[in-house]
Amino acid sequence: MPRRRGTHPVSDADALACPDTYARGVPYDRLERLRARTPVVWLDERIAGGPGSWAVLRYADVRHALAHPELFAAESGTAPHGTPGPTAGPPAGPATGPATGMIDMEPPAGALLARITADPADFAAEVAAELPGTLRNTLAGGLYALLRDPEQYARLRASRADDDLVDSAVEEMLRWWTPVMCVRRTVLRPTIMGGVPLLAGERVSLWLTAADHDDTVFPEPERFVPDRFRVGAGARPQLALGYGTHACLGAMLARLHLRALVTAVLERPGRLASAGDPVRLRSTVRQGFERLPVRWIA
Numbered sequence: 001m002p003r004r005r006g007t008h009p010v011s012d013a014d015a016l017a018c019p020d021t022y023a024r025g026v027p028y029d030r031l032e033r034l035r036a037r038t039p040v041v042w043l044d045e046r047i048a049g050g051p052g053s054w055a056v057l058r059y060a061d062v063r064h065a066l067a068h069p070e071l072f073a074a075e076s077g078t079a080p081h082g083t084p085g086p087t088a089g090p091p092a093g094p095a096t097g098p099a100t101g102m103i104d105m106e107p108p109a110g111a112l113l114a115r116i117t118a119d120p121a122d123f124a125a126e127v128a129a130e131l132p133g134t135l136r137n138t139l140a141g142g143l144y145a146l147l148r149d150p151e152q153y154a155r156l157r158a159s160r161a162d163d164d165l166v167d168s169a170v171e172e173m174l175r176w177w178t179p180v181m182c183v184r185r186t187v188l189r190p191t192i193m194g195g196v197p198l199l200a201g202e203r204v205s206l207w208l209t210a211a212d213h214d215d216t217v218f219p220e221p222e223r224f225v226p227d228r229f230r231v232g233a234g235a236r237p238q239l240a241l242g243y244g245t246h247a248c249l250g251a252m253l254a255r256l257h258l259r260a261l262v263t264a265v266l267e268r269p270g271r272l273a274s275a276g277d278p279v280r281l282r283s284t285v286r287q288g289f290e291r292l293p294v295r296w297i298a
């Protein structure tokens with residue numbers, strides 16, 4: 001059948017490499033098709049100004065690459081987020097170690113939440129504007145999970161005293177949202193992944209968001225399921241904060257912030273509501289919002 005001009009279908013891989021795609025939300029359907037057919041696929045990233053890379057889409061392969069720095073080298077100095085600002089604390093995530101419980105997260109969480117009143121406010125551009133980007137995107141993603149699913153929101157609110165459930169919900173928010181969508185590596189030694197021979201010097205992009213939505217690991221990955229990571233539920237760890245040698249050094253801090261905000265939201269009388277259409281970031285790397293209008297309903 002003749003094809004009219006302008007109707008050429010965009011291939012799933014082309015769409016993945018195009019920042020405009022993400023303005024409409026992560027293309028999970030395309031990721032799923034690719035993961036099933038070509039779990040390691042070449043991405044021509046010229047449209048985003050990149051040199052191209054092998055996209056790795058399956059949970060097992062992504063985790064394998066993260067766990068083997070002798071095969072897949074991280075590019076030095078490329079932590080996928082900006083320098084933490086004052087509200088995120090000093091870059092001492094790991095050093096706080098077992099003492100993280102001593103960091104009082106209530107004031108920043110409480111102060112953020114107090115900025116959301118009955119009048120529409122923009123969580124991304126006003127309420128959390130001074131937080132470092134990745135933390136802002138993480139918190140916004142967590143709130144968005146609640147906004148999108150009033151039933152689970154109400155259930156969590158009713159069960160907010162259940163610490164294990166709230167911890168699990170935080171972990172599920174990280175999985176469901178995965179604010180850093182992919183991280184880069186360079187192949188150090190020839191190896192085979194997903195049936196594809198990878199050559200030394202080639203670049204790979206490890207799609208954390210595809211791994212965290214791999215339905216062979218996380219059933220019904222598109223659903224926000226607060227119970228998914230309950231102790232004893234047997235869920236595999238989500239990869240939103242990386243894994244292995246280069247796993248996020250601020251992971252504890254990130255979880256503490258998210259938990260503090262979620263707890264504050266669940267404990268405050270009334271509820272969070274949408275106050276307009278969100279505008280997503282136009283990025284192939286980060287998932288977040290340019291605007292997330294919200295308000296508080298007493």
Ligand code: HEM
Nearest residue numbers: 079091093134135138180183240241242246248249250254
């Ligand atoms: C708020 C949510 C955050 C998310 C989703 C996040 C995500 C990530 C991810 C996915 C990586 C792995 C990068 C890779 O494998 O190449 C990473 C690395 C890193 N993160 Fe975070 N991060 C967050 C917060 C923070 C905070 C608050 C800090 C500092 C206090 C921090 C410090 C670091 C550092 C230093 C690395 C590099 C580790 C290395 O290369 O050895 N992160 N982060």
